[in-house]
Amino acid sequence: MSHADGSLPSPSGRGVGGEGESKLTNCFLPSPSGRGAGGEGNRRMSRPRRHSGLSLLSWLVAACLLALPPVRAVLEGSMALHMLVLLPAVFALGVCLPQLLPPRARGQLAVALRPCALALLVIATAGYGAWMLPISLDLTRLSGAVNLAKYATVLLAGVAAYVACRVSPWPLVLFFGGNMVWMGLTVGMLFLDAETRLCASYLMGDQRVAGAGLIAWSVALGGWLLAWIARRANHSGRAKELRESAVNASDVGSH
Amino acid sequence: MAALLASAAGLYALTDGLTAWTLDQRRENRIAAGAMSMPALDVRDQQGRGARWFGADARADQIYLVDFIYTRCMSVCRALGAEFAQLQARIVADGMSGRIGLRSLSFDPRDDVADLAGYGREHRARLPDWAVAAAVDPAALQALLRTAEIIAIPDGFGGFEHNGGLHVVDAHGHVLRTFTLEAYQDAYAFARAQLAAAPGRAP
Numbered sequence: 001m002s003h004a005d006g007s008l009p010s011p012s013g014r015g016v017g018g019e020g021e022s023k024l025t026n027c028f029l030p031s032p033s034g035r036g037a038g039g040e041g042n043r044r045m046s047r048p049r050r051h052s053g054l055s056l057l058s059w060l061v062a063a064c065l066l067a068l069p070p071v072r073a074v075l076e077g078s079m080a081l082h083m084l085v086l087l088p089a090v091f092a093l094g095v096c097l098p099q100l101l102p103p104r105a106r107g108q109l110a111v112a113l114r115p116c117a118l119a120l121l122v123i124a125t126a127g128y129g130a131w132m133l134p135i136s137l138d139l140t141r142l143s144g145a146v147n148l149a150k151y152a153t154v155l156l157a158g159v160a161a162y163v164a165c166r167v168s169p170w171p172l173v174l175f176f177g178g179n180m181v182w183m184g185l186t187v188g189m190l191f192l193d194a195e196t197r198l199c200a201s202y203l204m205g206d207q208r209v210a211g212a213g214l215i216a217w218s219v220a221l222g223g224w225l226l227a228w229i230a231r232r233a234n235h236s237g238r239a240k241e242l243r244e245s246a247v248n249a250s251d252v253g254s255h
Numbered sequence: 256m257a258a259l260l261a262s263a264a265g266l267y268a269l270t271d272g273l274t275a276w277t278l279d280q281r282r283e284n285r286i287a288a289g290a291m292s293m294p295a296l297d298v299r300d301q302q303g304r305g306a307r308w309f310g311a312d313a314r315a316d317q318i319y320l321v322d323f324i325y326t327r328c329m330s331v332c333r334a335l336g337a338e339f340a341q342l343q344a345r346i347v348a349d350g351m352s353g354r355i356g357l358r359s360l361s362f363d364p365r366d367d368v369a370d371l372a373g374y375g376r377e378h379r380a381r382l383p384d385w386a387v388a389a390a391v392d393p394a395a396l397q398a399l400l401r402t403a404e405i406i407a408i409p410d411g412f413g414g415f416e417h418n419g420g421l422h423v424v425d426a427h428g429h430v431l432r433t434f435t436l437e438a439y440q441d442a443y444a445f446a447r448a449q450l451a452a453a454p455g456r457a458p
């Protein structure tokens with residue numbers, strides 16, 4: 001079932017960044033109708049560009065805000081804020097980054113990266129998971145280079161996660177996402193139960209709050225993952241939805 | 256495959272070859288490998304005199320027990336002062352004066368010579384066996400703490416929490432071993448053993 005403007009709905013209905021379905025219709029799915037020369041087509045084609053302009057501004061504002069030294073000092077100065085606010089925010093920036101591309105470029109990106117689904121999932125999980133280790137947090141406080149690497153890898157992890165969710169088979173996403181949930185729960189419980197400070201940069205109380213927060217985040221991620229998987233699994237294998245779930249029109253029947 | 260290898264390499268580098276999951280484990284590994292040194296530091300002691308610790312021109316036949324304090328501490332540093340007072344007496348009794356020294360280095364930028372002198376008087380710290388000092392240049396102190404991977408953070412009650420423990424250090428700043436604050440007698444025994452093991456030195 002296609003939308004009124006001729007574009008195809010997304011397979012998942014919701015993206016990693018929590019975007020609505022209308023935004024996903026402009027995601028990696030170029031319109032099969034070939035419209036673009038007529039007036040009505042031009043008006044429909046112009047909507048994504050205005051939306052992208054606003055989104056780019058929002059993205060830049062958010063990124064600059066996070067980069068401000070006083071903001072970074074507050075967020076990095078607390079283990080709970082560092083792990084529960086700063087890292088997810090940078091990850092979310094990464095998730096939003098591909099969505100700033102025009103639909104055609106997004107489609108081309110998806111086609112180019114589809115063979116790399118496994119690598120994208122590895123990058124997403126390793127790029128974020130590495131910064132849940134106690135030593136990683138301390139090293140970011142000791143070394144500016146390591147801190148910069150943290151921002152770069154978490155941003156890249158967000159980009160990789162977004163693309164991976166679009167091009168990967170759902171069992172693969174379930175495997176990697178499930179491992180992230182498990183890691184978050186384990187690290188959270190470790191932080192909560194440890195009798196000594198695991199990070200030299202933060203106090204015990206802060207560590208316990210971070211641990212409780214990690215557990216909460218992991219439960220939420222697990223719930224979202226299950227809902228996303230349920231929608232994907234429900235759609236897969238049905239002939240009508242095979243066309244709808246194709247990342248590219250040429251991928252019809254490839255599942 | 257490239258992504259897997261890159262991720263594995265990154266994790267390997269972060270954790271010192273999958274052997275250190277916390278900063279303290281990393282410090283222990285580096286000290287055991289002889290890879291940690293404290294850079295030379297200009298300090299002012301409890302009598303206001305300038306000195307250079309861990310410089311290249313220091314006498315090679317000396318070992319120091321170094322701890323990190325702040326004079327406003329009402330708990331751990333007080334206990335540590337009592338331990339160092341006992342060690343000072345042992346150094347004198349064992350004839351180790353001039354061979355083994357105690358060095359208490361303040362990381363609190365508020366500590367001035369009067370504060371150091373007060374701490375010294377309270378615990379009867381006597382030069383040259385036991386120096387209570389603060390860095391002349393705060394930036395140099397931060398560089399030393401960063402090199403030694405020691406992190407001191409405000410505890411929310413006007414004091415500090417820090418990692419690190421008691422360091423046994425040679426005259427040039429090379430960290431030989433660390434001990435918990437309670438194991439100060441073991442630290443002293445280790446320092447004596449190091450002096451005995453060095454060529455040409457008397458036990």
